[in-house]
Amino acid sequence: MYAVQIEGLTKIYGSGDTEVVALADATFDVAPGELVAILGPSGSGKTTLLTTIGLVTEPTRGKVVLDGELIAEGGWPPGLDLKRVRREKLGFIFQSHNLIPFLTTVENVMIALENNGIVGREARARSIEILKSLGLGHRLDHYPALLSGGESQRTAIARALANRPRVILADEPTAALDTENGKNVMALLKKLAVENNSAILVVTHDQRMVEGFDRIFTVSDGRIVGEKRNHVS
Amino acid sequence: MNLALRDIRHHRSRFIQTCLGLGLLLGVVMSMGGIYRGLFTDATAVLNATAADLWVVQQDTSGPFAATSRIPEEIKYRIKAVPGVEQASALSFQNIQSERHGKPFRFFLVGYELGGMGGPPEIVAGHPIGQKHYEIVVDRAMKIALGEQLRLAGDDYTVVGHTAKMVSSAGDPVAYVTLADAQKIQFKDDNNAIRNSREKLAGQLSRLPFLAPNQASQLTPQIATIVGSTHIANTVVARLAPGADLVRVQERISRWNHFRPLTGKDQERILTEGMIKKAKMQLGLFRAILLIISGVIISLIIYTMTLDKLRVIATLKLIGTRNRVIVGLILQQSLLMGLIAYIIGFTLIGLTHDKFPRRVDLVAVDLQLLFGIVILICIGASLVGIRKAMRVEPAEALGG
Numbered sequence: 279m280y281a282v283q284i285e286g287l288t289k290i291y292g293s294g295d296t297e298v299v300a301l302a303d304a305t306f307d308v309a310p311g312e313l314v315a316i317l318g319p320s321g322s323g324k325t326t327l328l329t330t331i332g333l334v335t336e337p338t339r340g341k342v343v344l345d346g347e348l349i350a351e352g353g354w355p356p357g358l359d360l361k362r363v364r365r366e367k368l369g370f371i372f373q374s375h376n377l378i379p380f381l382t383t384v385e386n387v388m389i390a391l392e393n394n395g396i397v398g399r400e401a402r403a404r405s406i407e408i409l410k411s412l413g414l415g416h417r418l419d420h421y422p423a424l425l426s427g428g429e430s431q432r433t434a435i436a437r438a439l440a441n442r443p444r445v446i447l448a449d450e451p452t453a454a455l456d457t458e459n460g461k462n463v464m465a466l467l468k469k470l471a472v473e474n475n476s477a478i479l480v481v482t483h484d485q486r487m488v489e490g491f492d493r494i495f496t497v498s499d500g501r502i503v504g505e506k507r508n509h510v511s
Numbered sequence: 512m513n514l515a516l517r518d519i520r521h522h523r524s525r526f527i528q529t530c531l532g533l534g535l536l537l538g539v540v541m542s543m544g545g546i547y548r549g550l551f552t553d554a555t556a557v558l559n560a561t562a563a564d565l566w567v568v569q570q571d572t573s574g575p576f577a578a579t580s581r582i583p584e585e586i587k588y589r590i591k592a593v594p595g596v597e598q599a600s601a602l603s604f605q606n607i608q609s610e611r612h613g614k615p616f617r618f619f620l621v622g623y624e625l626g627g628m629g630g631p632p633e634i635v636a637g638h639p640i641g642q643k644h645y646e647i648v649v650d651r652a653m654k655i656a657l658g659e660q661l662r663l664a665g666d667d668y669t670v671v672g673h674t675a676k677m678v679s680s681a682g683d684p685v686a687y688v689t690l691a692d693a694q695k696i697q698f699k700d701d702n703n704a705i706r707n708s709r710e711k712l713a714g715q716l717s718r719l720p721f722l723a724p725n726q727a728s729q730l731t732p733q734i735a736t737i738v739g740s741t742h743i744a745n746t747v748v749a750r751l752a753p754g755a756d757l758v759r760v761q762e763r764i765s766r767w768n769h770f771r772p773l774t775g776k777d778q779e780r781i782l783t784e785g786m787i788k789k790a791k792m793q794l795g796l797f798r799a800i801l802l803i804i805s806g807v808i809i810s811l812i813i814y815t816m817t818l819d820k821l822r823v824i825a826t827l828k829l830i831g832t833r834n835r836v837i838v839g840l841i842l843q844q845s846l847l848m849g850l851i852a853y854i855i856g857f858t859l860i861g862l863t864h865d866k867f868p869r870r871v872d873l874v875a876v877d878l879q880l881l882f883g884i885v886i887l888i889c890i891g892a893s894l895v896g897i898r899k900a901m902r903v904e905p906a907e908a909l910g911g
Contacts, residue, residue, distance in 0.1 A: 325909065329906055329909060332829075334829065334904075334905050334906045334909070335906065361828070361831045361832075361833065362831070364829065364830065364831040364905075365830070365831030366831075368831075370829055370830060370908075372826075372908065372909060376822070376826040376829075376908050378514075378823050378826065378827070379521065379823070380514075380517050380518040380520070380521035380522065380823075381512075381514075381517055381521075385512060385517065388512055389512060389514075389827070389830070389832070390830055390831075392512055393830060393831045393832050393833070393836075394831075397512075401512075421521065437830070449909055
């Protein structure tokens with residue numbers, strides 16, 4: 279079973295003279311454990327593609343299936359609990375980390391677990407385990423303001439991974455990092471995709487990072503104009 | 512994990528400062544309520560201390576507190592003789608303003624008969640007045656030590672006792688002297704005035720054609736004594752015997768010319784509905800305005816705090832946090848702010864209410880009501896922030 283299946287996915291903003299086609303007829307599948315890049319210049323529609331898969335933007339047409347569950351066909355099915363799907367199946371990593379500033383590193387991870395009903399000591403123990411595995415064992419009780427860019431992004435990755443989602447969506451995760459930290463984050467994502475058997479879709483325009491991906495989709499003017507497979511181990 | 516507490520922990524100093532500010536405001540609201548209540552207590556302090564069933568005053572007046580009333584002192588004997596009356600005493604009331612240590616010094620002087628009604632209800636230091644003249648009992652608030660002397664109408668009065676929390680309806684501290692001294696202070700002219708009026712009287716009598724000069728000179732001191740009599744009181748208070756019919760006694764005295772018998776309840780109504788009504792209304796209005804201001808301030812603070820957290824809220828929504836958690840974050844902070852501010856205000860007023868120039872009566876039911884209102888304001892105020900938070904789109908968490 280594919281982790282992500284999209285078919286004819288289209289998003290149109292406005293109508294008539296003001297109509298803007300942000301995403302047109304996108305179709306692809308992503309297997310579990312696959313690390314996929316969506317590459318393209320600003321305004322090309324790559325973030326719209328990501329947010330449509332992430333149940334943030336409602337598609338105008340097309341179909342989205344996440345981990346075997348139909349989550350969009352034309353629009354969102356009536357009665358679909360978007361938050362439940364996001365909690366259970368998706369993990370998000372942001373360009374600017376988006377850590378909760380008033381929560382410590384460990385609490386930032388715990389909040390994702392608590393959203394899924396894992397609370398108290400169990401949530402804390404699991405959060406610490408994830409953070410330690412990402413090399414943040416010494417930063418557990420630090421606030422985000424005291425973390426470096428790389429540490430913040432690893433904390434965000436830990437939060438995205440906390441519920442072992444089938445799909446992780448990352449929006450420019452290396453944009454705020456220097457080359458070395460960026461490469462470390464990409465290597466980490468690759469490792470996690472394999473270890474957790476999660477599909478990871480990364481929106482980026484950072485050409486430095488494309489080497490590590492299994493597949494690269496190029497988006498231009500809302501259309502997928504290219505697909506390239508890297509044969510990396 | 513409680514997000515509201517975590518946020519407060521992180522922004523501790525800002526939260527405490529906000530609570531302090533709000534606490535001061537609520538303290539002012541509480542003090543207004545206390546002053547509002549204190550007005551009533553002050554207004555009825557002398558009335559309640561006298562504990563009279565009837566207040567006989569000059570006809571067509573609402574004396575002795577709300578209007579001037581002058582009646583002959585000896586009417587007390589006639590009142591005492593009415594069936595059902597157990598005790599009757601003449602009382603004198605007057606406001607006195609003088610200077611002490613270069614500052615205006617104002618108090619309310621009560622003249623009472625030793626052993627009669629209307630004297631100081633409680634002596635907290637020293638002893639009650641023991642002799643007929645030149646002793647005075649003052650309220651502690653007047654800050655005159657025992658043994659000190661106070662000059663009134665040309666005579667020195669020695670402070671022999673202190674009362675506590677006895678004030679007039681105007682909020683001035685109360686002092687007590689004997690009725691005879693009070694009459695002298697209130698009604699007796701000074702020597703020059705007596706001389707002048709006697710000369711005037713003598714002149715008028717000498718011009719009367721039917722009086723011989725020696726008759727006029729013999730009549731002058733007699734008439735002067737009658738005219739200059741100080742045996743006047745502002746009211747005569749009466750206490751009825753157990754089981755006596757108040758209405759009946761009141762009706763009987765009403766039939767006499769020149770007098771009006773008011774019951775204790777009548778006096779209370781005159782004092783609270785007449786004399787302090789406007790002051791109470793003004794304080795009540797001021798308190799309502801302050802509560803509205805508090806509500807607006809809490810709303811603004813909560814709204815601003817929510818605006819500061821819009822990206823956090825968007826992120827929480829994106830990672831699937833339930834709405835009730837986000838609502839809880841805003842609502843709990845609002846309630847906690849109200850609760851802490853209330854405690855600060857209450858502590859502040861609890862520690863300082865004795866130092867206010869006027870009585871501040873902190874009544875439990877008022878404080879409970881205010882607490883309820885504060886909680887309602889907090890809930891109402893947080894609704895503005897919650898509405899804003901619910902409108903935040905998860906997409907706002909994306910992008911740089």
